[in-house]
Amino acid sequence: MTSLRAMHPVAAALRHPSLAGGSAIMLLVLGLALLSFVWTPYPVDAISAAERLQTPSAAHWLGTDQFGRDVLSRIMVGARNSIAVGVVAVSIGLFAGVALGTWAAARGGWADELVMRTSDVVFAFPAIISALLITAFLGPGAVNAIVAIGIFNIPVFARVTRGAAQQVWGLEYTRAGMAIGKGPTRITIDHVLPNIAPVLIVQATIQFAVAILAEAALSYLGLGTQPPSPSWGRMLFDAQTLMALHPTLAIFPGVAIALAVLGLNLLGDGLRDVLDPRLRVWRMVT
Amino acid sequence: MLTYAVRRFSILLITLAAASLVIFVVLEVLPGDVALIILGDAVREDTLAALRVELGLDRPASTRYVDWIAGLLSGRSGLSHTYGVPVTDLVRDRLGITLPLALMAIAISTVLAVPLGMLAATHHNRWRDYGVMGFSQVGMAIPNFWFGILLVLLFAVTLRWFPSGGFPGWEAGLGAGLWALLLPALALGLPEAAILARVTRSSVLETLRADFVRTARAKGVAERAILFRHVLRNALIPMTTILGLQFAFLLAGSIVVENVFFLPGLGRLIFQAVTQRDLIVVRDVTILLVALVVTINFVVDLAYAVIDPRPKTLA
Numbered sequence: 042m043t044s045l046r047a048m049h050p051v052a053a054a055l056r057h058p059s060l061a062g063g064s065a066i067m068l069l070v071l072g073l074a075l076l077s078f079v080w081t082p083y084p085v086d087a088i089s090a091a092e093r094l095q096t097p098s099a100a101h102w103l104g105t106d107q108f109g110r111d112v113l114s115r116i117m118v119g120a121r122n123s124i125a126v127g128v129v130a131v132s133i134g135l136f137a138g139v140a141l142g143t144w145a146a147a148r149g150g151w152a153d154e155l156v157m158r159t160s161d162v163v164f165a166f167p168a169i170i171s172a173l174l175i176t177a178f179l180g181p182g183a184v185n186a187i188v189a190i191g192i193f194n195i196p197v198f199a200r201v202t203r204g205a206a207q208q209v210w211g212l213e214y215t216r217a218g219m220a221i222g223k224g225p226t227r228i229t230i231d232h233v234l235p236n237i238a239p240v241l242i243v244q245a246t247i248q249f250a251v252a253i254l255a256e257a258a259l260s261y262l263g264l265g266t267q268p269p270s271p272s273w274g275r276m277l278f279d280a281q282t283l284m285a286l287h288p289t290l291a292i293f294p295g296v297a298i299a300l301a302v303l304g305l306n307l308l309g310d311g312l313r314d315v316l317d318p319r320l321r322v323w324r325m326v327t
Numbered sequence: 328m329l330t331y332a333v334r335r336f337s338i339l340l341i342t343l344a345a346a347s348l349v350i351f352v353v354l355e356v357l358p359g360d361v362a363l364i365i366l367g368d369a370v371r372e373d374t375l376a377a378l379r380v381e382l383g384l385d386r387p388a389s390t391r392y393v394d395w396i397a398g399l400l401s402g403r404s405g406l407s408h409t410y411g412v413p414v415t416d417l418v419r420d421r422l423g424i425t426l427p428l429a430l431m432a433i434a435i436s437t438v439l440a441v442p443l444g445m446l447a448a449t450h451h452n453r454w455r456d457y458g459v460m461g462f463s464q465v466g467m468a469i470p471n472f473w474f475g476i477l478l479v480l481l482f483a484v485t486l487r488w489f490p491s492g493g494f495p496g497w498e499a500g501l502g503a504g505l506w507a508l509l510l511p512a513l514a515l516g517l518p519e520a521a522i523l524a525r526v527t528r529s530s531v532l533e534t535l536r537a538d539f540v541r542t543a544r545a546k547g548v549a550e551r552a553i554l555f556r557h558v559l560r561n562a563l564i565p566m567t568t569i570l571g572l573q574f575a576f577l578l579a580g581s582i583v584v585e586n587v588f589f590l591p592g593l594g595r596l597i598f599q600a601v602t603q604r605d606l607i608v609v610r611d612v613t614i615l616l617v618a619l620v621v622t623i624n625f626v627v628d629l630a631y632a633v634i635d636p637r638p639k640t641l642a
Contacts (some may be wrong), residue, residue, distance in 0.1 A: 126627070132413075160387070162345040162349065165343075165621045166613075167579030170582075173582070173609070173613070174353050174609070178357060224405055230480065250468075258470060258472060258583045261586075262586060264601075277353065277476060284476065285484045291477070291480060296529050297474070298468075299468045302454060302469075303465065306467055306468060
């Protein structure tokens with residue numbers, strides 16, 4: 042019997058269905074997003090009245106929109122925007138949340154209470170409501186959407202970090218570290234963070250999926266990425282008025298969102314199985 | 328239990344007070360001249376001055392905050408700049424759509440998810456289990472607003488069974504109202520069903536492995552009776568928690584889905600208020616939604632404490 046943890050990461054991924062499926066989908070999405078920096082089938086904003094509302098064909102694999110713009114090219118650049126929003130929003134949540142969560146776990150008492158109760162207040166605002174508030178204050182735009190989604194991520198990471206860090210603080214080697222004179226910061230860096238990293242990686246993957254969904258919803262409402270910059274959510278909004286005539290316009294951007302979120306969810310499930318043995322369902326492979 | 332309930336309730340009050348302060352500061356203090364934001368730059372100075380007086384901007388922010396909270400507690404709300412009526416009147420009308428919509432979505436989600444979750448758990452690691460888990464993964468990945476668009480495409484545009492949007496009003500009859508809400512409720516409820524099916528599956532699986540189930544089997548109790556009388560009842564504890572949390576998510580999700588179906592509900596009201604810069608409506612509807620979310624969480628926590636009386640912490 043060989044445990045997944047003992048295997049080379051790539052070999053473990055290939056033998057785990059969720060991890061393999063999720064990785065493959067995310068490589069595809071990431072690959073398309075990166076490729077769009079150097080190549081798209083057509084210039085992303087190239088308008089062509091003669092080619093408007095075309096169905097999928099050899100020339101335009103996913104058809105064209107109401108301005109004759111190539112849908113595949115726009116989906117590729119849209120992937121770039123979605124990933125960028127996800128990465129920045131999750132990074133905001135990860136850095137601020139981990140800092141607060143480790144601080145709460147290390148200090149305990151009033152610091153812990155302060156972090157938890159502040160989390161309660163932020164959690165009282167569902168992401169879309171906080172985005173609406175921020176938009177009402179700052180106006181619509183991709184940056185404001187990132188800020189809104191990022192703020193919502195902070196208490197998520199703070200709570201996960203605090204819970205996992207508290208467990209590490211209760212372990213004997215942490216107490217041994219204190220006995221030899223290590224301070225809370227040193228113990229956090231040396232022991233807490235390396236031990237809770239797997240939990241954070243899994244949570245970051247899940248929050249990435251949530252961020253992509255939130256960005257798509259905000260862009261659909263006109264509060265996220267602004268035209269002419271392509272965004273999957275905005276493409277769906279534009280498609281809605283034309284779907285009686287041209288239904289494929291309402292399908293491909295939605296498939297792109299669902300595929301990216303599915304890939305991240307599968308990746309999260311797989312990583313949890315491989316990285317966190319306490320939550321592992323699919324334990325061993327022979 | 329009483330100490331827990333009192334402590335939990337005081338946290339609810341503190342959370343609401345802090346949330347109201349955040350809303351007030353973000354909408355009425357940070358932006359500067361609220362009257363200018365509402366009316367825009369191209370406006371006459373006397374109109375601007377009149378609105379400043381109407382909104383009480385000539386008074387200190389602290390006084391306005393206290394007045395706002397006192398008004399909310401006594402059932403008085405601000406006047407919508409766009410509609411010219413008190414926000415409470417608008418909210419009352421809109422809740423008549425959003426609340427039934429959220430309840431229908433919860434019903435659809437539960438009716439679908441519980442049997443599916445049980446089916447998966449009782450056929451663990453067999454093709455039915457894989458099928459349900461596959462449905463769950465896909466369901467969680469589909470954004471509710473895209474699913475709504477697909478439903479409109481199929482059932483309204485192609486088959487013409489449903490209206491593609493709008494709401495005829497409850498005065499058109501209960502049947503017509505429910506019919507208009509069915510597709511939006513499906514769009515909201517199906518992705519939630521995917522999550523609930525997963526939770527049901529895992530909690531049923533966990534209960535199936537419990538000692539009392541083994542004892543019941545050893546006593547010769549029929550498998551069906553074990554499943555419905557013992558397993559499902561115990562598995563309901565985590566499911567209740569998730570259902571409560573989902574209700575809060577559905578209220579928020581209705582903002583997007585109501586826009587897909589052009590439903591004049593609470594979600595569309597707040598969205599339109601943001602685009603029309605009707606900050607009084609944004610302020611009052613936001614605190615209402617936040618209060619709903621916090622209250623639902625409080626009720627779920629208490630229900631959980633009653634169903635599962637093991638000691639609780641507030642973390």
